[in-house]
Amino acid sequence: MAIRPTIHVIKNVAFLGLGVMGFPMAGWLSRAGCSVTVFNRTTVKAERWCDENEGAMALTAAEAVAGAEAVFMCLGGGPVIREDVLSDSGVLRAMRSGTLLVDHTTASASLAREIASAGEECGVQCLDAPVSGGQAGAENGQLTVMVGGEPEAYERAESLIHAFAKMVRLIGPAGSGQLTKMVNQIAIAGVVQGFAEALNFAIRAGLEPEAVVDVISKGAAQSWQMDNRWETMSAGKFEFGFAVEWMRKDLRICFEESRANGAELPIAALVDQFYADVADMGGKRWDTSSLIARLNRD
Numbered sequence: 001m002a003i004r005p006t007i008h009v010i011k012n013v014a015f016l017g018l019g020v021m022g023f024p025m026a027g028w029l030s031r032a033g034c035s036v037t038v039f040n041r042t043t044v045k046a047e048r049w050c051d052e053n054e055g056a057m058a059l060t061a062a063e064a065v066a067g068a069e070a071v072f073m074c075l076g077g078g079p080v081i082r083e084d085v086l087s088d089s090g091v092l093r094a095m096r097s098g099t100l101l102v103d104h105t106t107a108s109a110s111l112a113r114e115i116a117s118a119g120e121e122c123g124v125q126c127l128d129a130p131v132s133g134g135q136a137g138a139e140n141g142q143l144t145v146m147v148g149g150e151p152e153a154y155e156r157a158e159s160l161i162h163a164f165a166k167m168v169r170l171i172g173p174a175g176s177g178q179l180t181k182m183v184n185q186i187a188i189a190g191v192v193q194g195f196a197e198a199l200n201f202a203i204r205a206g207l208e209p210e211a212v213v214d215v216i217s218k219g220a221a222q223s224w225q226m227d228n229r230w231e232t233m234s235a236g237k238f239e240f241g242f243a244v245e246w247m248r249k250d251l252r253i254c255f256e257e258s259r260a261n262g263a264e265l266p267i268a269a270l271v272d273q274f275y276a277d278v279a280d281m282g283g284k285r286w287d288t289s290s291l292i293a294r295l296n297r298d
Ligand SMILES: NC(=O)c1ccc[n+]([C@@H]2O[C@H](COP(=O)([O-])OP(=O)(O)OC[C@H]3O[C@@H](n4cnc5c(N)ncnc54)[C@H](OP(=O)(O)O)[C@@H]3O)[C@@H](O)[C@H]2O)c1
Pocket: 016, 017, 018, 019, 020, 021, 022, 040, 041, 042, 045, 074, 075, 076, 077, 080, 084, 104, 105, 106, 107, 131, 132, 133, 134, 135, 241, 242, 243, 246
């Protein structure tokens, strides 16, 4: 009988960043049987996490990662990573050799490559693993995770990521996860604006939005935005997920990358300007479907 290789199952993990996304993601790892130590800059969130979940909290990131075989993080963006992860006193240097770092933050592909090569120097395998699916996806454990890195690192992380994801896939080497997330954001920008225009047109034409969406969502115009946002958009309610300021951060990353690879992004650039208008209307924290509000300005 063939002898199966022993698979070392990762048990001790750390989670850094208990924001809208990280808080529930860390909870899913705990419920999947991991021993989780969390760290968050604002301590009260870590205390609340410990009240609601099985696990421990640390008062510094270095303390959180000290005993971890794998470290997960979901932070605001690139500048935080540079300061808290890559610096001489940062997380990477505090991790043990042979461990794994999985970064769920949305940031640039070049930063992901920098983290991967800094990780190599420390003996830490790194994956860039941005997510899609929003707050609801994180809370329901239904995120989509796009991963960049080495296959061996991916194999170690895959089953853990499945604790909070319905879809996870290794796309290619370091940076490929972030590049895939950019593709996702470019695709979404045009779809949201297109649907905002269509719905606004329907309402101004005196049609009943529910009836219109019921019929056209069965045809070629169907989209996730249409199915999940037509009602709240019709009602002018925009508290349902990904914020305008986060979308603008993500589009900035896309524009930076497109300057390097030569891809043209005329619609994404236009929609970014529309989001700037929405932000000026006081909508920085509104969700991305708020593009329709701009069409109803006085
Ligand atoms: N929200 C979504 O729907 C969504 C969907 C897909 C992807 N994402 C991406 O996921 C990442 C996290 O998003 P989120 O919505 O969870 O954001 P969030 O709620 O604002 O949380 C951000 C996290 O980063 C920490 N942080 C921010 N600045 C920091 C600093 N200077 N030093 C240390 N920690 C800092 C925050 O700590 P404090 O608690 O102390 O502020 C918090 O833990 C972002 O890259 C975002 O683009 C979000």
